[in-house]
Amino acid sequence: MTSSRLFPLATTFVIFLIAYGLCIAEFPNMLSTRVVGNLLTDNAFLGIAAVGMTFVILSGGIDLSIGSVIAFTGVFLAVAMGDWGVPPVLALVIVLALTTAFGALMGAMIHYLAMPPFIVTLAGMFFARGMAFLISIDSVPITADLYDTLQGLYYRMPGGGRLTFIGVAMLAVVLLGIVLAHFTSFGRNVYAIGGNRQSAELMGVPIARTTILIYALSSFLAGLAGIAFSLYTSAGYSLAAVGVELDAIAAVVIGGTLLTGGSGYVAGTLLGILIMGLIQTYIVFDGTLSSWWTKIVIGLLLFSFIALQRGLVWLSARRRGAAMPA
Amino acid sequence: MIGREPLLRADGVTKEFFGVTALSNVDFELAAGEIHALVGENGAGKSTLIKILTGAYRRDRGRIALEGESIDPADVMDAQKLGIGTVYQEVNLLPNLTVAENLFLGREPKRFGLTSPREANRRSREILSQYGLDIDVTAVLATYSVAVRQIVAIARAVDLSGKVLILDEPTASLDAAEVSRLFSILEDLKARGLGIVFITHFFDQVYRIADRVTILRNGQKVATRPIAGLERIELVSMMLGRELQEQEAHGAEPVDYSKKPVVASFEGVGKRGRIAPFDLTMHAGEVVGVAGLLGSGRTETAELMFGIAQPDEGRIAVDGRPASFSSPREAIHHGFGFCPEDRKLDGIVDDLSVRENVILALQARRGWAKPLSRKEQEEIADRYIAALDIRTSDREKPIKFLSGGNQQKVILARWLATDPRLLILDEPTRGIDVGAHAEIIRLIGELRERGMSLLVISSELEELVAYATRVRVLADRRHTGELEAGAITPDTIMRAIAAGEDETPGDRGGKGRAAEILAEGAA
Numbered sequence: 135m136t137s138s139r140l141f142p143l144a145t146t147f148v149i150f151l152i153a154y155g156l157c158i159a160e161f162p163n164m165l166s167t168r169v170v171g172n173l174l175t176d177n178a179f180l181g182i183a184a185v186g187m188t189f190v191i192l193s194g195g196i197d198l199s200i201g202s203v204i205a206f207t208g209v210f211l212a213v214a215m216g217d218w219g220v221p222p223v224l225a226l227v228i229v230l231a232l233t234t235a236f237g238a239l240m241g242a243m244i245h246y247l248a249m250p251p252f253i254v255t256l257a258g259m260f261f262a263r264g265m266a267f268l269i270s271i272d273s274v275p276i277t278a279d280l281y282d283t284l285q286g287l288y289y290r291m292p293g294g295g296r297l298t299f300i301g302v303a304m305l306a307v308v309l310l311g312i313v314l315a316h317f318t319s320f321g322r323n324v325y326a327i328g329g330n331r332q333s334a335e336l337m338g339v340p341i342a343r344t345t346i347l348i349y350a351l352s353s354f355l356a357g358l359a360g361i362a363f364s365l366y367t368s369a370g371y372s373l374a375a376v377g378v379e380l381d382a383i384a385a386v387v388i389g390g391t392l393l394t395g396g397s398g399y400v401a402g403t404l405l406g407i408l409i410m411g412l413i414q415t416y417i418v419f420d421g422t423l424s425s426w427w428t429k430i431v432i433g434l435l436l437f438s439f440i441a442l443q444r445g446l447v448w449l450s451a452r453r454r455g456a457a458m459p460a
Numbered sequence: 461m462i463g464r465e466p467l468l469r470a471d472g473v474t475k476e477f478f479g480v481t482a483l484s485n486v487d488f489e490l491a492a493g494e495i496h497a498l499v500g501e502n503g504a505g506k507s508t509l510i511k512i513l514t515g516a517y518r519r520d521r522g523r524i525a526l527e528g529e530s531i532d533p534a535d536v537m538d539a540q541k542l543g544i545g546t547v548y549q550e551v552n553l554l555p556n557l558t559v560a561e562n563l564f565l566g567r568e569p570k571r572f573g574l575t576s577p578r579e580a581n582r583r584s585r586e587i588l589s590q591y592g593l594d595i596d597v598t599a600v601l602a603t604y605s606v607a608v609r610q611i612v613a614i615a616r617a618v619d620l621s622g623k624v625l626i627l628d629e630p631t632a633s634l635d636a637a638e639v640s641r642l643f644s645i646l647e648d649l650k651a652r653g654l655g656i657v658f659i660t661h662f663f664d665q666v667y668r669i670a671d672r673v674t675i676l677r678n679g680q681k682v683a684t685r686p687i688a689g690l691e692r693i694e695l696v697s698m699m700l701g702r703e704l705q706e707q708e709a710h711g712a713e714p715v716d717y718s719k720k721p722v723v724a725s726f727e728g729v730g731k732r733g734r735i736a737p738f739d740l741t742m743h744a745g746e747v748v749g750v751a752g753l754l755g756s757g758r759t760e761t762a763e764l765m766f767g768i769a770q771p772d773e774g775r776i777a778v779d780g781r782p783a784s785f786s787s788p789r790e791a792i793h794h795g796f797g798f799c800p801e802d803r804k805l806d807g808i809v810d811d812l813s814v815r816e817n818v819i820l821a822l823q824a825r826r827g828w829a830k831p832l833s834r835k836e837q838e839e840i841a842d843r844y845i846a847a848l849d850i851r852t853s854d855r856e857k858p859i860k861f862l863s864g865g866n867q868q869k870v871i872l873a874r875w876l877a878t879d880p881r882l883l884i885l886d887e888p889t890r891g892i893d894v895g896a897h898a899e900i901i902r903l904i905g906e907l908r909e910r911g912m913s914l915l916v917i918s919s920e921l922e923e924l925v926a927y928a929t930r931v932r933v934l935a936d937r938r939h940t941g942e943l944e945a946g947a948i949t950p951d952t953i954m955r956a957i958a959a960g961e962d963e964t965p966g967d968r969g970g971k972g973r974a975a976e977i978l979a980e981g982a983a
């Protein structure tokens with residue numbers, strides 16, 4: 135039923151409200167546009183990448199390469215603009231083209247060589263990280279007028295919070311992701327493949343094209359996340375963003391998307407990101423808690439979400455049983 | 461149609477799977493405005509032929525032409541673009557998408573470049589109303605029954621087919637009323653000049669709707685003949701390559717229950733919203749047939765008896781001792797067996813071999829600590845491969861490579877192999893060819909004589925007449941009556957069902973449905 139499809143999303147939303155409520159109860163200061171602004175800015179790159187991951191997981195796949203792609207993007211941009219003298223805009227275009235092509239290649243391998251996405255993107259993870267090291271092993275600062283302009287671009291919300299460029303970019307990506315998932319044929323096809331690949335094929339879903347597009351999209355968004363990350367840190371470093379793919383997966387799952395594919399919402403992923411960011415903010419406000427608590431709480435949340443999803447699958451199976459005819 | 465170029469034409473189509481020839485040099489012709497039945501035993505190559513025609517498989521050799529133009533569909537989408545709509549035997553659509561999304565997958569209505577779910581929903585309601593289906597099209601397909609899913613699949617294919625419509629056993633889980641609705645839609649399409657290929661194991665349906673029939677046997681085409689003037693016996697013998705022994709039409713002898721030991725009794729067992737409380741005593745050596753429309757509570761009855769669902773009232777006794785099953789495992793432990801209706805969903809372990817699929821339930825019953833030896837496994841598998849005439853190149857072949865009907869036989873074999881005391885069969889002959897059909901009916905009689913107690917759910921009334929010693933009649937999720945041996949004929953069963961439906965003022969429109977069924981019976 136539609137309601138049961140929406141249930142995980144609703145649960146995530148309620149958890150978010152409760153978590154925020156608890157935070158505010160303890161630290162009334164957390165109810166401010168500053169906190170909201172920072173939440174968006176700090177998690178912008180992760181949010182952008184997680185939207186791509188949502189599509190991958192909806193199709194029943196996984197993309198382990200995005201952390202490395204983010205690092206590669208940063209290093210490439212820093213070195214291209216700095217050492218090679220490539221005009222910033224051109225550098226951005228080139229890096230997005232490179233990352234998108236890289237994703238398309240992984241998608242093609244997954245489809246045509248019938249290899250598990252886990253293996254292919256694991257290889258992609260090593261490869262992209264290696265390429266980043268090849269370009270530079272240092273943390274390379276980025277100095278470009280374009281960067282200064284974009285970093286200086288923000289909207290001051292009432293209460294003093296800043297809605298930064300990358301924060302808005304993340305929200306825009308989420309919005310576009312929602313449109314793509316629910317209002318395009320491509321989006322339907324992603325859900326279809328995640329539901330049952332063989333049935334989808336017999337219903338005429340272009341499996342090859344869709345698979346390639348899914349991974350191209352994920353890598354494109356990882357590239358975009360890399361740009362956001364370089365705007366956030368003003369540098370490119372080949373050791374950056376290690377493990378970001380796991381954070382993205384966690385956000386997607388907490389957002390109510392089934393790891394088995396075929397069911398979930400892009401909007402849920404945004405909530406997942408915000409919940410994770412909120413936990414981090416809480417720990418910063420508290421000041422005495424070690425940052426490991428973030429990981430522990432996220433771990434617990436993941437456990438409970440997986441249990442919740444199992445429960446839902448079980449429930450809907452029972453309900454389906456009830457709807458079966460004699 | 462003579463002298464004109466046929467709508468769809470295949471010449472010399474050949475297909476091998478790992479050295480096993482599934483089709484050899486098959487010619488096929490479909491004219492515009494005809495309904496062409498395709499028949500053959502399980503494993504004859506029917507599904508393979510249509511998968512080749514529709515781009516799901518690549519042929520090894522041969523030529524396909526649509527309206528005289530050579531075509532070479534690389535995938536299903538290609539075929540859809542050419543105006544060929546198909547319902548494949550195994551496709552159950554996508555359970556995670558809504559009904560409307562399933563209907564319009566790949567051709568979503570668009571507004572301003574974006575898909576319009578609202579428009580899709582509206583048109584879906586419109587399409588499904590032609591099939592007498594008034595359901596929430598925004599609900600995910602998983603919430604609906606097999607029959608509803610099958611109708612949705614058909615509706616989708618019909619809507620997709622501009623020129624050719626291909627249906628691979630589309631009526632397997634439909635009841636009489638739904639079948640006649642489908643047929644009137646097919647007649648319409650035919651009048652509009654579509655060519656329709658229709659695969660079925662129901663000869664009644666072939667004679668009712670088809671204009672011509674093509675018979676396949678062992679991957680070869682035997683003949684294409686007009687239905688008019690074709691004797692049924694001739695059709696069957698072309699299909700089997702031998703004469704089918706005439707079925708003994710008379711029913712089972714009346715049983716003196718007082719002499720038969722009671723295997724299990726169910727008293728006032730029921731579950732709210734699924735099946736009203738019922739009493740049922742199962743004796744050794746009897747076959748209780750269960751008749752009723754789709755949704756009348758037949759499967760629900762079986763599920764309560766086998767511990768798949770738990771009753772919220774009533775008493776169960778096995779061998780006179782109270783029992784309750786919290787899971788099928790406990791029921792199996794008491795010597796029960798259950799061969800479910802939706803075998804694709806509940807039964808087949810795709811990648812395991814035929815042998816492993818056959819011994820699965822028996823092994824589970826013995827416990828994994830006492831494994832069957834390889835030799836025992838092979839003996840059991842071979843015995844049932846022979847008994848049920850399962851067509852497979854060898855017993856170690858993964859079951860997913862068997863034809864649909866042969867997969868069903870394997871699952872049936874799995875439950876027979878456990879040699880249960882009480883065996884529940886839900887639609888045991890669905891999708892199974894005439895030859896094997898007769899074989900299974902004979903087998904049911906044999907098991908009964910050996911003292912097994914059987915409960916057999918079936919939509920095929922002739923079949924119930926052939927083996928049931930009494931027939932339970934269900935309507936609207938209630939047990940409404942019972943027919944004793946001697947009084948069981950297709951006609952009495954139908955009347956009993958209709959009477960049951962009439963009694964219930966239920967929201968399904970009991971009266972209308974009952975009338976429809978009787979009309980169906982008269983036709």
Ligand SMILES: Nc1ncnc2c1ncn2[C@@H]1O[C@H](COP(=O)(O)OP(=O)(O)OP(=O)(O)O)[C@@H](O)[C@H]1O
Pocket residue numbers: 477478481482500501502503504505506507508509549851852860861862863864865866891
């Ligand atoms: N994907 C496959 N791989 C290997 N063998 C296959 C495959 N599909 C079909 N076969 C084999 O080809 C033969 C024909 O199968 P097909 O499914 O066409 O039969 P069918 O006439 O549709 O039978 P049924 O009435 O049981 O559906 C069978 O022997 C089957 O085992």
Ligand SMILES: [Mg+2]
Pocket residue numbers: 506507508549628863864865
């Ligand atoms: Mg078949």
